[in-house]
Amino acid sequence: MISNSGKPFLEHCMGQIAAFLGPARRVVFVTAANLYDEPAYYERARAALGAAPPAGCGAHVLHLRWDADPLAVLERAEALFVGGGNTYALLKRLQEGGLLDPIRTRVRTGLPYIGSSAGSNVAGPSVLTSNDWNVVGLTVFGALALVPFNINPHYLETDPAMAPGSETRDERIREYHVVHSSPVVGIEEGTVLRVEDGVAIVLGRGRVKAFARGREPRWYRAGERVEV
Amino acid sequence: MISNSGKPFLEHCMGQIAAFLGPARRVVFVTAANLYDEPAYYERARAALGAAPPAGCGAHVLHLRWDADPLAVLERAEALFVGGGNTYALLKRLQEGGLLDPIRTRVRTGLPYIGSSAGSNVAGPSVLTSNDWNVVGLTVFGALALVPFNINPHYLETDPAMAPGSETRDERIREYHVVHSSPVVGIEEGTVLRVEDGVAIVLGRGRVKAFARGREPRWYRAGERVEV
Numbered sequence A, B: 001m002i003s004n005s006g007k008p009f010l011e012h013c014m015g016q017i018a019a020f021l022g023p024a025r026r027v028v029f030v031t032a033a034n035l036y037d038e039p040a041y042y043e044r045a046r047a048a049l050g051a052a053p054p055a056g057c058g059a060h061v062l063h064l065r066w067d068a069d070p071l072a073v074l075e076r077a078e079a080l081f082v083g084g085g086n087t088y089a090l091l092k093r094l095q096e097g098g099l100l101d102p103i104r105t106r107v108r109t110g111l112p113y114i115g116s117s118a119g120s121n122v123a124g125p126s127v128l129t130s131n132d133w134n135v136v137g138l139t140v141f142g143a144l145a146l147v148p149f150n151i152n153p154h155y156l157e158t159d160p161a162m163a164p165g166s167e168t169r170d171e172r173i174r175e176y177h178v179v180h181s182s183p184v185v186g187i188e189e190g191t192v193l194r195v196e197d198g199v200a201i202v203l204g205r206g207r208v209k210a211f212a213r214g215r216e217p218r219w220y221r222a223g224e225r226v227e228v
Helices: A012-019 A038-050 A070-077 A087-096 A102-110 A168-178 B012-023 B039-048 B071-073 B087-096 B100-108 B168-177
Strands: A026-030 A060-064 A077-081 A113-115 A148-150 A184-187 A192-195 A199-204 A210-211 A218-220 B026-030 B060-064 B079-082 B113-117 B151-154 B182-186 B191-196 B199-206 B208-211 B218-220
Touching: A012 A038, A012 A113, A012 A192, A012 A199, A038 A060, A038 B012, A060 A070, A060 B191, A077 A102, A077 A184, A077 B208, A087 A102, A148 A168, A168 A210, A218 B191, B012 B039, B012 B113, B012 B191, B012 B199, B026 B039, B060 B071, B071 B100, B079 B151, B087 B100, B151 B168, B168 B182, B168 B208, B182 B191
Parallel strands: A026 A060, A026 A077, A077 A113, A148 A184, B026 B060, B026 B079, B079 B113, B151 B182
Antiparallel strands: A184 A210, A192 A199, A210 A218, B182 B208, B191 B199, B208 B218
């Protein structure tokens, strides 16, 4: 789970992506979070991931469109990459394309899953800790639940972009825990949370902050194992 | 519609509240946006609005609880004040208390309505341009529609200190307009939008930025009439 794709696209985490993919070469890229131009977004991903190492991964990148025979494309995946954009649009389209169960099943039987921003949000049990607005009016918030905790990407402890009368990110997570019990993991920019066989390790230049309901939140740095 | 209550509570806009209330003395205060301690929030409002002018409005403040005979309390209102907190919790509780129609009817027949933060969000056609997270899992987003535009309180334009991979507020509003056509009005902190007889005037120390779909957004300052 990648907090943000960054500029140049995916450069900050390309080595980690390559290591995670291992021998997988056919990467299916999901553009459904993009509300503006899905083909252009796919081209950006294809160029970045398809480049020869170390700039890219030398991957063969297929475009999964939620509204154009997505299950047949998913079938061919050796790895799945769900890109960023609007989290609510992404989840709505995954629902409408009938993709949640097939993705969940594939990943639980070994398909490597990579998500960036919105794509990491949908890996959790719900998307209600996304920073995005629900502009599509989504009403069913359950997501892939590949991990047992919710994600908050682009995590910033005190968000200088918020006006002083606004809630901080931590206050929003506290509100979330008034209603929900699942832990929330905030991932700073430039940071990756790699999860394999139930073990979550922080990678990259930033940190991860884990919020369990009723407990003090705890920071983790690169190389550390996150306990939630 | 008040962007934020500020500290001390409501001090920045007390004069404007008093002017808007006019002769109304019995103010019903709605605490439903507060997820933590509604009685304490009511006490804060009662102390601030009940103080003698110019510190307060000399109002007699009644507590409307969404889950304790709210219609009887609403009945007694000479003015309604909907306080801040979590916008989605507020709208959900107004729905569950059967309050949307009664409030709409009262306000359309002359009851002065004051909303702060979440309370200004619910005055629009929907709450989907709130900054809050939908931690309560609300699925019906239509609000009071007292005004024909959505509100974004605590509005801040692009901030260079924002996590660089995050969407700006303007980008979120642009996403909203991919799907919806209602205008969005961003209200800066310390700022009030006073609407009467279809005329919206900016008051206070900040500005208002109006976003109509497909048009360049436009700034308005104190004393200006907002055209959306």
